[in-house]
Amino acid sequence: MEPLDLQSLDLNFKVMRASQLGYCARFIALGIYGIYSISSTPETFLGNLLHHQVEAKLRERGYEVEVSFFNEELRLEGTVDAIGGGRIIEIKTTAYPKEFFNRGERFRKLLYQLGGYSLLTGLELADVYVIAVPKLRELKFRGVQVIGNEELRLNMMQISIDKVLRERVRDKILRIWDFIDRGELPPKSDNCGFCPFREICEDEKELREVIGLREGQLQLWR
Numbered sequence: 001m002e003p004l005d006l007q008s009l010d011l012n013f014k015v016m017r018a019s020q021l022g023y024c025a026r027f028i029a030l031g032i033y034g035i036y037s038i039s040s041t042p043e044t045f046l047g048n049l050l051h052h053q054v055e056a057k058l059r060e061r062g063y064e065v066e067v068s069f070f071n072e073e074l075r076l077e078g079t080v081d082a083i084g085g086g087r088i089i090e091i092k093t094t095a096y097p098k099e100f101f102n103r104g105e106r107f108r109k110l111l112y113q114l115g116g117y118s119l120l121t122g123l124e125l126a127d128v129y130v131i132a133v134p135k136l137r138e139l140k141f142r143g144v145q146v147i148g149n150e151e152l153r154l155n156m157m158q159i160s161i162d163k164v165l166r167e168r169v170r171d172k173i174l175r176i177w178d179f180i181d182r183g184e185l186p187p188k189s190d191n192c193g194f195c196p197f198r199e200i201c202e203d204e205k206e207l208r209e210v211i212g213l214r215e216g217q218l219q220l221w222r
Helices: 025-032 041-058 105-121 144-151 163-181 202-221
Strands: 064-071 076-084 087-094 125-132 153-160
Touching: 025 163, 041 064, 041 076, 041 125, 064 105, 076 105, 087 105, 087 163, 105 125, 105 153, 105 163
Parallel strands: 087 125
Antiparallel strands: 064 076, 076 087, 125 153
16 A cells, blocks of 8 residues: 555645534634634533443444544535434433423524434434433532432434425535635624634634634644
8 A cells, every 4th residue: 555645635625514513604614624612511521421322332233333424515524423224313412401302502403413414424314312411510429320310311302304404504504615715704693602702703803813823734734
């Protein structure tokens, strides 16, 4: 096998992540530029542990786990938690499970994510496992054993991903790429909530400087 020619790699190549499609266009664009805001909480840690355990159970039952896809036309990538029986399997750990079942904001984000997965896989059905993770700080760290016996809840919902949703997601992807390819940033959302980029989005000049620095670092690597 011939060695890879790293000099031929396109450092300007950008890709969109299906897991972010439920967020605003500005948030997705920042992810394309490789700019992230990572936060870790005790709930996140417990959620990840539970997520991996469910994946292990699915693997035991013959599901393909952590399956990655890439669509060259849309420059879209995604890793599906599991696939089996002609269905997308998505695992969600959350301290706010009601927002999934009462069609709240988290459910809306989930739909766009599943729409992206459908574009990648061609599958139109999804089983979503929603694991209710307690707020550890409110429980005063009483211990995983108590949480596991008394607090955790796992529910499953089945979602059909129709043509309308797929086209809506596809249009969103293409609109964002149109901004990126013109060297522009999509407008920021009016519904910023607890977005980790809320403060930096207020200053267009600072935001562009951060992006310029990121792009410059990649060029220096060459």
